[in-house]
Amino acid sequence: MNLYADNALLLAPLSGYTDLPYRETMRRFGCYYAFTEMIDASALVYARQRTEHMLTRGADEPWLGVQLVSNNPEHLAIAVKLLNNYHFDAVDFNLGCPVPKVTKKGAGAALGRNIERALDLFAIISENSTHPVTAKVRILDRGDAEPTLKLVKGLVERGAQAVTVHGRIAKEFYSGVPAFDIIRQCKEALPVKVIANGGVMGLETYDEMRRESGCDAVMIARGSMGNPWLFSELQNRCSYTPPSLAELLDVMKFHVLGLLDFYGEEKGIRVARKTILDYLRGRGFQGEWRGRAALVGSKEEFLRLLAEAPQYHNEEYWRTADAGKNADRRLSNR
Numbered sequence: 001m002n003l004y005a006d007n008a009l010l011l012a013p014l015s016g017y018t019d020l021p022y023r024e025t026m027r028r029f030g031c032y033y034a035f036t037e038m039i040d041a042s043a044l045v046y047a048r049q050r051t052e053h054m055l056t057r058g059a060d061e062p063w064l065g066v067q068l069v070s071n072n073p074e075h076l077a078i079a080v081k082l083l084n085n086y087h088f089d090a091v092d093f094n095l096g097c098p099v100p101k102v103t104k105k106g107a108g109a110a111l112g113r114n115i116e117r118a119l120d121l122f123a124i125i126s127e128n129s130t131h132p133v134t135a136k137v138r139i140l141d142r143g144d145a146e147p148t149l150k151l152v153k154g155l156v157e158r159g160a161q162a163v164t165v166h167g168r169i170a171k172e173f174y175s176g177v178p179a180f181d182i183i184r185q186c187k188e189a190l191p192v193k194v195i196a197n198g199g200v201m202g203l204e205t206y207d208e209m210r211r212e213s214g215c216d217a218v219m220i221a222r223g224s225m226g227n228p229w230l231f232s233e234l235q236n237r238c239s240y241t242p243p244s245l246a247e248l249l250d251v252m253k254f255h256v257l258g259l260l261d262f263y264g265e266e267k268g269i270r271v272a273r274k275t276i277l278d279y280l281r282g283r284g285f286q287g288e289w290r291g292r293a294a295l296v297g298s299k300e301e302f303l304r305l306l307a308e309a310p311q312y313h314n315e316e317y318w319r320t321a322d323a324g325k326n327a328d329r330r331l332s333n334r
């Protein structure tokens, strides 16, 4: 069984971002496959209430995977059984997170240094899950495909129905050109779909990833921040056209009010600050006003900010030839 359609486009799990309001905003522009943020298996075991909102699936969500991160076999087994009671389309295992909070527990990318352990943990997920199981890895070495191949082949032997390969090593975090050749070798070695990830910010980088890696599908991550239009750009193969000011503000409002609804105003507005900046960055707004937007403290203040936005926007932005193509809002990650 194929978990993903041909040429699928996936929204990555993004900690602190891909909650329900984020996904609902992306879905307006054609996002079909999406993941929750990563969830620590131990948090699921001990702090269900705190993690419960991360498991929330919207009534209209067509496809949703949940992602676990852990280096604790007992907690992982309990967490996976717990997830069996929820409606998910896949359970994904995080083997790539490089942030110290995760790696100091031996989880995420740290498991790349201990392949046997990584595979044993994945087997626990596979044996206990009633959902299809998948994994998301980073490449382990740019100069030598062997360790990465050993990891991904082992995952498939233990039941992975698809593998996402982020083409950067852990110490690179999120910068550098992805190692297309290693993703290609994974694709050639595996009987399941290989999803390529890393640096896809628009049609050009999408085409490059498809061509150079030969992957079955592509996962986008930072390119979607403040830019749900990326989904229609890639799926309709239309060149990037910046949204009009009215549309930009409308979509940002939908996303932010969704956050306030979902988390309640106090927490929601804190979560919304970075979201607002993602929408405003590089889109012709005055820096000083964006600085104020970064400190927004209530729903009322946010609505006031929206109303005054046109005053602080430089109309010239939309007329510059470059705004249509690759304005400075595209993350430079190379």
Ligand SMILES: Cc1cc2nc3c(=O)[nH]c(=O)nc-3n(C[C@H](O)[C@H](O)[C@H](O)COP(=O)(O)O)c2cc1C
Binding pocket: 012, 013, 014, 015, 016, 037, 038, 067, 094, 096, 097, 136, 166, 174, 197, 198, 199, 200, 219, 220, 221, 222, 223, 333
């Ligand atoms: C803020 C942030 C949070 C992330 N959270 C997760 C996560 O929860 N799980 C995961 O597998 N990867 C996570 N990642 C990694 C992304 O899914 C993706 O692999 C990485 O950003 C590379 O893709 P990109 O170059 O398209 O952004 C995160 C990345 C960022 C920047």
